[in-house]
Amino acid sequence: MAGLRSAEPDQEFAVKARVMTADDVRRALTRISHEIVEHNKGTEDLVIVGIRTRGAPLAERIASSIAQFEGADVASGALDVTLYRDDVNLRGPRSLEATTVPADLDGRTVVLVDDVLYTGRTIRAAFDAVLDLGRPRAVRLAVLVDRGHRELPIRADHVGKNLPTSATEVVKVHVNEIDGEDAVLIGEYR
Amino acid sequence: MIKHLLSMDQLSGDDITHILDTADSLRQVTDRPIKKLPTLRGRTVCNLFYEASTRTRISFELAAKRLSADVINFSADSKSSVSKGESFKDTAWTLEAMGVDAIVVRHGSSGAPLQLSKWVRASVLNAGDGAHEHPTQALLDLFSIREHFKDLSGLNVAIVGDVVHSRVARSNVKGLVTMGASVTLVGPPTLIPPQARAWGAEISHDLDSVVDDLDVVYLLRVQKERQNEQLFPSLREYAAIWGLDARRARRLKPDALIMHPGPMNRGVEIGADVSEYPRSIILDQVANGLAVRMSLLYLMLGGHEEAA
Numbered sequence: 001m002a003g004l005r006s007a008e009p010d011q012e013f014a015v016k017a018r019v020m021t022a023d024d025v026r027r028a029l030t031r032i033s034h035e036i037v038e039h040n041k042g043t044e045d046l047v048i049v050g051i052r053t054r055g056a057p058l059a060e061r062i063a064s065s066i067a068q069f070e071g072a073d074v075a076s077g078a079l080d081v082t083l084y085r086d087d088v089n090l091r092g093p094r095s096l097e098a099t100t101v102p103a104d105l106d107g108r109t110v111v112l113v114d115d116v117l118y119t120g121r122t123i124r125a126a127f128d129a130v131l132d133l134g135r136p137r138a139v140r141l142a143v144l145v146d147r148g149h150r151e152l153p154i155r156a157d158h159v160g161k162n163l164p165t166s167a168t169e170v171v172k173v174h175v176n177e178i179d180g181e182d183a184v185l186i187g188e189y190r
Numbered sequence: 191m192i193k194h195l196l197s198m199d200q201l202s203g204d205d206i207t208h209i210l211d212t213a214d215s216l217r218q219v220t221d222r223p224i225k226k227l228p229t230l231r232g233r234t235v236c237n238l239f240y241e242a243s244t245r246t247r248i249s250f251e252l253a254a255k256r257l258s259a260d261v262i263n264f265s266a267d268s269k270s271s272v273s274k275g276e277s278f279k280d281t282a283w284t285l286e287a288m289g290v291d292a293i294v295v296r297h298g299s300s301g302a303p304l305q306l307s308k309w310v311r312a313s314v315l316n317a318g319d320g321a322h323e324h325p326t327q328a329l330l331d332l333f334s335i336r337e338h339f340k341d342l343s344g345l346n347v348a349i350v351g352d353v354v355h356s357r358v359a360r361s362n363v364k365g366l367v368t369m370g371a372s373v374t375l376v377g378p379p380t381l382i383p384p385q386a387r388a389w390g391a392e393i394s395h396d397l398d399s400v401v402d403d404l405d406v407v408y409l410l411r412v413q414k415e416r417q418n419e420q421l422f423p424s425l426r427e428y429a430a431i432w433g434l435d436a437r438r439a440r441r442l443k444p445d446a447l448i449m450h451p452g453p454m455n456r457g458v459e460i461g462a463d464v465s466e467y468p469r470s471i472i473l474d475q476v477a478n479g480l481a482v483r484m485s486l487l488y489l490m491l492g493g494h495e496e497a498a
Contacts, residue, residue: 080215083229083257083488092493095208096215132224 011189013172020161020184022176025144028160029058032142033065035158036111045108045137048076051126052097055079057177058144059113077101079112084125105134111158115173117143120154145184147171194307194314195486197323198364206369210333213478213485219256220480230259233491236290238281238306239317240266240297245452245476246317246326250294253483259491262290278302279309286310292491295319313490321355326486327451328361330479332369334471335406337478338447343370348400349391350376350432351410351459352421354383358451359410363389374400377432380421397432401441408449409434409459425458435461447471 020028040046043066050059056078063076080097082088112126123141130139142158147165165171165186174183192200201209219225235254237247247263254261264285266272272281278297285293292313295303300320307314318324332342339345347366353359353375366373367390374392375382382393394400401407412428422428429435434448439461442448448460448470456462465472 083227088229088492093212093489096212098215099218128228132226133222 013187014190015185015187017186018183019163019186022182025182029061030065032158032160033062037066037070040109043070043072043074046074047102047108047110048074049101049110049112050078051112051114052078052080054173054175055114057175062113075102079126079129081125081129084128086121101133105136107137109138110136111140111142113142115144116171117146117156118149120150120152123154124152144173145171195325196303196316198325198328198361203368209329209485210336213333213481216484217481226256226258228258229488229492230257233259233291235259235292236262236264236285238264238293238295243296249479250483253480253487256484257487282306282309318357322357323361324357325361326483327358328365330475330482331362332365333478333482334475345371345405346403347371347406348374348376348404349408350397352381352413353377354381355413356410363391378422401438404446406447407434412455412458429458433459434464439464439467
């Protein structure tokens with residue numbers, strides 16, 4: 001009954017290029033953090049919410065970076081959007097992780113954070129997930145990498161790096177908390 | 191993914207852990223203002239109940255609705271087509287023709303869900319068949335125990351009462367043994383099946399001799415309707431020898447759990463107020479049933495059908 005758990009791709013990932021190093025990632029996240037505060041005119045009512053899996057540690061880092069240079073605590077959390085995806089029927093059930101979002105989102109500005117923006121479908125699912133938790137005053141989007149190929153009319157407010165790709169390529173973001181290093185890789189499955 | 195859930199025999203320890211972990215995540219939804227997820231939108235679940243049930247049917251109905259599936263309730267009572275003589279098979283085909291995706295079935299005959307699974311394309315979930323199995327009850331019980339003891343292996347569990355007629359006992363023994371717990375079945379010899387040792391359980395006829403060392407005491411409902419089968423002398427004598435009264439409950443270890451699948455006969459298998467003791471998790475069992483059934487519906491219906 002191995003199939004009860006969602007399948008991991010069993011092909012091998014072949015790296016073609018390392019497009020961001022750990023330093024690049026750190027600088028991009030620092031810039032995004034400043035942009036978020038600048039656009040929000042401060043840290044008031046700000047909630048930084050990472051989309052699981054790899055958006056969650058990135059959101060934590062942005063929140064603590066803002067806390068550092070602004071000297072004010074910033075609420076943060078993590079969102080599992082699996083149950084809101086439009087491809088549940090196509091891809092099969094995936095393992096769930098905890099959603100930990102500050103209790104009250106009403107009237108606040110939620111900044112969603114994800115590692116890669118691609119088709120936009122994950123973000124669409126995240127909108128529904130957030131709106132079931134409350135009614136934010138605004139929802140904004142920050143991503144480390146925007147690789148294009150949108151299938152829905154969605155754009156990011158804050159982008160670490162725009163990365164033109166072909167649809168056959170695979171963009172992988174590694175984060176220290178999960179993968180043991182910070183990097184953005186481009187490659188393909190063989 | 192498993193297509194049908196008919197028996198605990200189908201599930202490995204890893205499968206059980208995966209189902210319970212998923213239920214853990216889904217339980218959060220119960221604490222939110224909007225207690226609904228869009229995951230099974232457009233799917234249809236039919237509750238097909240040939241035996242009376244309150245908590246199991248409502249729990250399955252609510253679990254399906256929380257995941258946005260449509261729910262049909264079919265009870266084989268005087269108002270249904272069954273009273274007009276419709277056969278089980280014809281009822282199954284009728285549901286099939288209406289295009290249901292899952293059938294939750296309770297039936298008085300052991301093996302009815304297995305039979306049903308051979309007739310229909312829908313997923314079949316066993317909600318209790320005769321004296322055979324009640325797998326979702328066992329899973330919610332494992333979930334409830336796991337909330338208090340992180341690791342199920344090595345736990346000392348007694349299942350007390352009418353084991354021979356109990357599908358709950360059968361599914362629980364299988365689940366607990368799979369997870370590495372030691373299970374003792376306790377009751378009068380007439381109510382303990384002689385083959386129970388083959389399930390991996392110990393047998394005892396004396397609750398007093400095991401009660402001090404238990405981590406979990408699981409009480410089964412005394413089926414009063416069986417009294418005239420003379421399997422035990424009287425309810426009063428049953429309560430005196432095999433009931434968890436206040437005196438025996440005091441002898442339990444301080445962190446031992448008291449469980450019961452419901453409905454309870456207070457004053458028979460469980461002392462009048464023992465169910466309200468702090469270590470009684472009988473109402474948690476009911477609440478956890480919802481999360482566990484949501485988990486199963488998600489894992490069984492929330493996907494493609496290639497592995498069927």
